[in-house]
Amino acid sequence: MLTSPEALIAILGMALVTFAVKAGGLLLANRLPREGFAASWLRHIPGAVMASLVAPALVTGSAAEAIAAAVTGVVFFATRNLLAAMAAGVLTVFLARMALGV
Amino acid sequence: MRPNHSPAIDSGMSIANAPITTFSDQFYAGARACIPVIISVAAYGVVWGVLARGAGLSVLEVILMSGLVFAGSAQFVALDLWSPIPSALPIGPLILAALIVNLRYLLLTATLRPLFGPHEQAKGALIMGIVSDETWAMTVAEMAKGRGTVAFLLGGGVLAYTCWMATTVAGHLLGSFIDDPTRYGLDFAFTATFLALLLGLWKGKSDLIPWLVAAVVAVISAKLIPGSWYILIGGIVGSLAGAVAERLRHAD
Numbered sequence: 001m002l003t004s005p006e007a008l009i010a011i012l013g014m015a016l017v018t019f020a021v022k023a024g025g026l027l028l029a030n031r032l033p034r035e036g037f038a039a040s041w042l043r044h045i046p047g048a049v050m051a052s053l054v055a056p057a058l059v060t061g062s063a064a065e066a067i068a069a070a071v072t073g074v075v076f077f078a079t080r081n082l083l084a085a086m087a088a089g090v091l092t093v094f095l096a097r098m099a100l101g102v
Numbered sequence: 103m104r105p106n107h108s109p110a111i112d113s114g115m116s117i118a119n120a121p122i123t124t125f126s127d128q129f130y131a132g133a134r135a136c137i138p139v140i141i142s143v144a145a146y147g148v149v150w151g152v153l154a155r156g157a158g159l160s161v162l163e164v165i166l167m168s169g170l171v172f173a174g175s176a177q178f179v180a181l182d183l184w185s186p187i188p189s190a191l192p193i194g195p196l197i198l199a200a201l202i203v204n205l206r207y208l209l210l211t212a213t214l215r216p217l218f219g220p221h222e223q224a225k226g227a228l229i230m231g232i233v234s235d236e237t238w239a240m241t242v243a244e245m246a247k248g249r250g251t252v253a254f255l256l257g258g259g260v261l262a263y264t265c266w267m268a269t270t271v272a273g274h275l276l277g278s279f280i281d282d283p284t285r286y287g288l289d290f291a292f293t294a295t296f297l298a299l300l301l302g303l304w305k306g307k308s309d310l311i312p313w314l315v316a317a318v319v320a321v322i323s324a325k326l327i328p329g330s331w332y333i334l335i336g337g338i339v340g341s342l343a344g345a346v347a348e349r350l351r352h353a354d
Contacts, residue, residue: 002162004188011163013197014180015170021204023227025211032212037345042206044344045337046175047309048316049203050300052336053182055317056324057293068290069297076298083145089294094287 064096125253132237132257135244139236143262144269146174149295150181151273152280156288158186161274168270172234172263173207176200178299181292183330195330202334210238216245217252226252232259234266311347316340 025032033039058069072089079085123131147168154164159181171177179199185191211230218226229252237258244250280288303309320336327335 002160003166004191006188006191006193007159007163008166010191010193010196011166011170013193014167014176014200017197017201018171018173018176018204018207019231021201021207022211022230022233025208026215026218026226026230027223028208029212029215032208034209037349039209040348041341041345042209044309044312044341045202045205047300047303048312048340048344049179049199049333049337050175050296050303051313051316051340052320052333053179054293054296054300055320055336056332057296059321061293065290065293068287068294072294072297073301076301080302081145082142082149082295082298082302085298086149086291086294089297090287090291092287093290093294097287 062097062100064093064100067096068093128251128253129257129260132241132244132254132259133261134257135254136237136240136258136261139240140258140261140265143174143234143236144265147266147269148273148276149291150174150177151270151275152277153178153181153273153292153295154184154270155274155277156292157181157184159184159274161271164270164274165267168267171200172231172266173200173204174234174266175299176203178296179203179333182333192330195334199334202337207233210235213242214238214245214255217241217250217255229256229259232256232263234259234262237262308344308348308351312340312344314340315343 058065061069068089071092072085075088076082076085151164154167154177159167167177167180171180176199180196183192183196183199211233214230214233215226233255237255240258241250241255244254280286300313316336316339319339320332323335324332
């Protein structure tokens with residue numbers, strides 16, 4: 001399977017809105033709020049979206065996932081390295097599932 | 103030796119005395135300056151490629167999405183929504199999620215306006231396609247020193263783009279060596295990656311309220327509403343809560 005019309009439409013749509021926002025920032029440069037409510041709302045979007053992605057997965061996971069999440073966080077703060085944090089999380093969940101038998 | 107100038111005069115002097123650099127000098131300077139941040143782009147690229155294969159994207163879809171969308175966080179969010187079955191692919195939510203996650207670029211690219219002359223709007227708008235968080239940060243730092251050019255931005259941008267394409271495809275190929283992801287705990291790679299991405303965004307206490315509100319709203323809406331709408335609902339409510347909290351703090 002190479003791709004489908006649905007996937008092509010989705011990717012082209014994503015590309016179009018992404019380019020529109022990037023180009024729009026430059027074109028509207030003199031009219032955009034630099035501070036205030038709208039600016040701080042825009043700044044908080046990426047973190048809030050990421051938190052929304054992670055939270056349900058963590059809440060519905062078993063003890064193994066909870067332990068692995070804690071290890072992922074500690075390793076990320078210690079190394080600031082995404083790959084290391086992910087590898088530590090995966091290894092921990094693998095070991096914890098064996099140990100806890102889940 | 104020059105006597106001490108006031109900062110304003112000094113920066114004026116250094117611009118006047120700066121050697122006239124060519125486009126290619128600036129291009130390579132931009133690429134060189136971005137090498138440290140490109141290493142992290144490469145790491146994210148490999149991880150995204152591996153996860154993309156797990157989410158059911160073909161190698162062609164990886165090339166198309168990395169090449170045309172070229173926005174790391176939006177591409178990560180897309181993986182959570184993606185379905186390998188075309189009829190089940192949530193086209194609307196995918197496009198809406200990309201728009202919302204990328205809205206912040208409005209603020210980022212607006213700061214690059216001084217790089218372009220008054221009649222270079224169209225050219226500038228086209229070049230913005232290659233801007234990413236990393237190359238934006240390096241270019242703005244360069245502009246703050248009174249330097250920074252379109253060629254500098256392009257040097258970093260072309261390097262980041264090439265690297266993102268290469269590493270996401272490499273990650274996808276790497277993923278083919280893993281047959282059953284659950285057996286090795288690799289189903290957790292997704293959660294672990296997003297958790298690390300989230301922690302990397304931490305800038306200070308003002309992030310606590312939006313993140314907590316987003317998390318609680320997402321957990322509740324995931325239970326109540328079918329599909330992946332909880333990502334957008336949590337993201338919008340959480341970021342609004344962050345803006346409201348900031349407004350209240352400043353009102354004191």
